[in-house]
Amino acid sequence: MIDPLFLAEAAINGLLLGGVLALLALGLNLIFGVIDIVWIAYVDLVMICMYAVYFIVQVYGYPMWLGGLASVALGALLGIGVHVLIISPILASAPLNQLLATGGLLFFLQSFATFLWTTDHRSVRLDLPRLEILDMPISVARLIAFTLAVLAMLGLYLFLTRTYIGTAIRAVSQDREAMSLMGANPQRVYVVTSAVGGAMAGLAAALLIIQYAVHPFFGAAFGPITFMICVLGGLGNMVGAFVASFIMSEVIAISGVIWSTEMGYVIAFVVFIVMIFARPGGILARRS
Amino acid sequence: MTPARAIGLLLVLLLLAAPFLPLGVSREYTIHVMVQIFIWSFIGGAWSLMGRFGLTSLGHGAFLGIGAYTTTLLWNFFGLTPWLGGILAVLLTAVFALVVAYPCSRFQVVGHYFALVTLAVGEVIRLLIVAERDWTGGSLGVTVRPAGADSLVALQFADKRVFYYGALVLWLAGLYVWARLDRSMARSAMEAIGEDETAAASVGIHVTRFKIGITVLSAVLTAIGGIAYAQYISYVNPDTLAGIGVSLRIVFAVVLGGIYSLLGPTVGTALTIALAEYLRILFGLKFIGMAETIYGFLLIVFIIFLPSGIYGSLRELLRRRPAAAAAPARTPA
Numbered sequence: 001m002i003d004p005l006f007l008a009e010a011a012i013n014g015l016l017l018g019g020v021l022a023l024l025a026l027g028l029n030l031i032f033g034v035i036d037i038v039w040i041a042y043v044d045l046v047m048i049c050m051y052a053v054y055f056i057v058q059v060y061g062y063p064m065w066l067g068g069l070a071s072v073a074l075g076a077l078l079g080i081g082v083h084v085l086i087i088s089p090i091l092a093s094a095p096l097n098q099l100l101a102t103g104g105l106l107f108f109l110q111s112f113a114t115f116l117w118t119t120d121h122r123s124v125r126l127d128l129p130r131l132e133i134l135d136m137p138i139s140v141a142r143l144i145a146f147t148l149a150v151l152a153m154l155g156l157y158l159f160l161t162r163t164y165i166g167t168a169i170r171a172v173s174q175d176r177e178a179m180s181l182m183g184a185n186p187q188r189v190y191v192v193t194s195a196v197g198g199a200m201a202g203l204a205a206a207l208l209i210i211q212y213a214v215h216p217f218f219g220a221a222f223g224p225i226t227f228m229i230c231v232l233g234g235l236g237n238m239v240g241a242f243v244a245s246f247i248m249s250e251v252i253a254i255s256g257v258i259w260s261t262e263m264g265y266v267i268a269f270v271v272f273i274v275m276i277f278a279r280p281g282g283i284l285a286r287r288s
Numbered sequence: 289m290t291p292a293r294a295i296g297l298l299l300v301l302l303l304l305a306a307p308f309l310p311l312g313v314s315r316e317y318t319i320h321v322m323v324q325i326f327i328w329s330f331i332g333g334a335w336s337l338m339g340r341f342g343l344t345s346l347g348h349g350a351f352l353g354i355g356a357y358t359t360t361l362l363w364n365f366f367g368l369t370p371w372l373g374g375i376l377a378v379l380l381t382a383v384f385a386l387v388v389a390y391p392c393s394r395f396q397v398v399g400h401y402f403a404l405v406t407l408a409v410g411e412v413i414r415l416l417i418v419a420e421r422d423w424t425g426g427s428l429g430v431t432v433r434p435a436g437a438d439s440l441v442a443l444q445f446a447d448k449r450v451f452y453y454g455a456l457v458l459w460l461a462g463l464y465v466w467a468r469l470d471r472s473m474a475r476s477a478m479e480a481i482g483e484d485e486t487a488a489a490s491v492g493i494h495v496t497r498f499k500i501g502i503t504v505l506s507a508v509l510t511a512i513g514g515i516a517y518a519q520y521i522s523y524v525n526p527d528t529l530a531g532i533g534v535s536l537r538i539v540f541a542v543v544l545g546g547i548y549s550l551l552g553p554t555v556g557t558a559l560t561i562a563l564a565e566y567l568r569i570l571f572g573l574k575f576i577g578m579a580e581t582i583y584g585f586l587l588i589v590f591i592i593f594l595p596s597g598i599y600g601s602l603r604e605l606l607r608r609r610p611a612a613a614a615a616p617a618r619t620p621a
Contacts, residue, residue: 038400040536089592096344099403100543101591103536108584114577216577224411224532231404262419269408269415276405277391 006257009136014253015246016139019146020207022245024222025229026153027200029241031079032230033173034193037087037098041105042201043226044219045078048109049205051117051214058124067124068206072199079198083191106219113216121213145207152203153242159196160238169193225252225265228272234282244282248272303456307449319448321565325558326455327517330462332542332553334509337469338502339539340547342482344403345503346535347410348510353417353530354381355511356518361423363442364433370443374515378508385507386500393499396485407532414531429525432518443519451520458516459554462509466550469505478502544590546600555599 028042039045049071056067086101128140160166172179172189180186212218229248233240248268256264307319335348358377362368368376388409391397397405417424424430435442445451469475477498480488489495518524527533537560545556563586567579594601 038404086588086592090595093591093595095399096339096539096543096547097591097595099344099400100536100540101588103540104584104587104591106536106584107587108581111577111580111584115575115581116577118576220532224407227404228408231401235400260419262415266412266415266419269412272408273405273412276397276401277395 005136007254010253010257011250012136012138013142014250016142016146017253018246018249019149020204020211021225021229021249022242023149023152023200023204023207024226025233025241025245026156026238027197027204028226029230029233029235029238030156030169030200031193031197032235033237034169035083035087035091035190036176037095037102038227038230038235039082039197040099040102040223040227041082041109041219042102042197043223044106044109045075045082045198046201046205046208046222047113047214047216047218048078049075049202050209050218051113051122053206053209054122054124054214058122064124064126064206064210068203071206072202075202075205076195076199079194079196079201080191082198083194087194088187088190106223110216110219117216119216121215123213124209126210139211141210145211148203148207152200156196156200157238165189165192169196225268228269232272232275232282237282240282300460307452316448319452321561323448323451323455323520324517325554325561326452326459327513327520328538328541328561329554329557330455330459330516331510331513332538332545332557333462333466334506334513335538336542336547336553337466337509338506339542341478341502342398343499343503344399344539345406345506346403346532346539347406347408347413348507348538349530349532349535350406350410350413351381351385351507351510352514352517352534353413353526354384355514356524356529357417357424359515360430360432360518360524364430365423369441370515370519371441374512377515378511381511382504382508385504389500389503389507390496392503393496398485407535410531410535414526417526417530424526427526429523429528432522432524434522444522455516455520458512463550463554465505465509470550474498474502540587542597544587544594544597546597546603548596549599549603552597552599556597559598 024043024046028039031042032038052074053067053071056062056070057064082102082105086105087098090098090101126141128144131138131140131143160170168179168184168189169192171182171184172186172193176186179189208214208222225248229244230241232248233242233244248271251268251271252261252264254264255267259267306322307315309315331348331352335345338345355374355377358380359370359373362373362376363370388406392402392405418427421427432444435444438445438447477488477493480491480493481495481498485495514529518529541556541560542553543556544560545554546552560583564579564583567582571578590598596604
């Protein structure tokens with residue numbers, strides 16, 4: 001029998017992980033909802049930003065907040081780069097080709113990182129105070145990551161609902177043709193969306209590097225679960241993705257304690273597959 | 289006999305004679321590369337049976353993995369010949385594909401959703417293989433237990449030429465299945481379903497039955513390819529035979545070659561394997577990752593500039609040229 005304290009600890013860890021997963025899923029979901037393309041290489045962009053933070057903070061000794069800002073900026077630039085160089089030439093192609101172009105980017109980034117930085121695991125060490133609640137050690141790094149992730153999501157919500165360009169982004173995701181009829185320029189909206197999505201990847205990178213070591217295959221480890229969360233929440237549905245990340249992170253954390261980490265992911269994927277059959281439009285979709 | 293058939297026959301004769309051509313020291317290596325091309329082309333062809341109708345699976349690694357691991361583990365632990373083990377593995381794959389395909393068709397999981405569900409299925413199989421490390425060797429993989437000598441029962445031969453002919457036959461059989469399906473009623477039905485499921489159902493096409501049928505066929509052929517590859521390499525590993533990496537590689541090769549043509553998957557696979565081998569030899573153990581980086585870069589470039597694949601684009605070009613030559617004649621001076 002497993003000590004309930006372990007389960008409680010796992011549940012809290014799951015909750016804290018869920019915050020960062022939600023951030024990743026929201027960035028990907030934003031791009032999907034607006035441009036209608038799944039960036040298979042999204043988490044590999046995160047991986048590149050994590051390396052940037054590692055070098056800025058751990059190797060060159062700059063403060064963490066600077067590393068975080070640089071990571072957000074780099075993420076935004078990468079997002080624009082991916083859109084302008086890869087996505088916009090094939091916007092009219094078959095969906096399969098669009099998916100595969102970003103899949104090619106995945107191979108490219110993964111092996112380029114291997115080439116530049118080898119397969120060593122690298123992490124940023126921060127001196128953070130220890131925290132214990134009811135005899136349970138709580139990772140302060142995870143707590144900070146969770147808090148910042150939630151704040152970033154609030155920021156994204158305000159950006160999408162309170163600003164002009166945010167409203168335009170939501171409008172495009174609802175009806176692309178009508179939007180261009182109204183005189184808005186979808187190309188500009190796409191670039192801004194890619195930049196915002198990339199910036200979220202950059203922020204997620206800064207929050208992940210304080211908890212996990214980065215290596216070239218980081219994208220392969222976190223990528224699938226991010227897609228699953230997006231689909232589970234309903235592709236393009238922000239609130240759904242938010243709820244789904246916590247469901248998935250709890251499933252992974254708790255079954256990881258009961259069985260093993262791999263089984264945790266297996267169960268999460270099976271939950272995902274079953275949910276897709278039960279609620280194809282995502283967990284929050286209304287039945288038509 | 290049409291010219292196309294004559295060329296095809298000549299090509300097959302050349303391939304049959306190839307292992308005996310005087311290639312000197314590089315013969316073994318050439319045969320090795322050819323065997324890989326045959327097996328992966330066969331697998332690519334199996335994927336394209338579904339892929340060409342809009343059923344984009346990103347989880348064919350699952351079927352490869354089930355096929356290869358079932359056969360290998362049955363042989364390693366129970367000494368069951370890969371012939372029987374292979375049949376069991378294929379049956380298991382068929383059942384598994386049915387379990388995945390039925391709800392997918394029943395609940396109309398299509399497009400992006402289908403791609404991501406299959407991706408999850410592929411990951412489930414890979415993670416299960418890693419998790420059950422006591423039998424499967426986890427992420428380190430497992431070696432097929434050597435039979436000692438050449439053995440038809442164990443499907444192990446020292447001479448690569450045996451595998452060469454085996455793989456050649458497999459590849460030709462794959463092409464036959466593709467061509468057979470291409471001329472059947474199922475093709476028209478599947479094309480209609482790919483365009484619009486509701487419309488297809490309204491003219492009396494049994495949508496669910498066709499979709500499940502094509503998925504199971506594709507999965508079974510993929511599993512056979514996985515078994516063949518495992519027997520040839522005599523080593524199985526969750527990263528080379530299950531998971532996203534290999535699933536994406538299959539799709540890439542097919543899309544690169546051309547998804548809607550008989551020889552598209554073969555052309556794409558041959559090119560990707562040749563490219564990977566060339567880069568590997570070029571860079572060797574220096575610059576680890578460089579070969580793959582160039583591979584990824586070229587994939588992006590090819591997909592942007594040749595959207596219907598190399599073979600597909602070439603065919604379009606050849607068809608357009610006579611038309612273009614004929615066009616000016618028609619315009620009145």
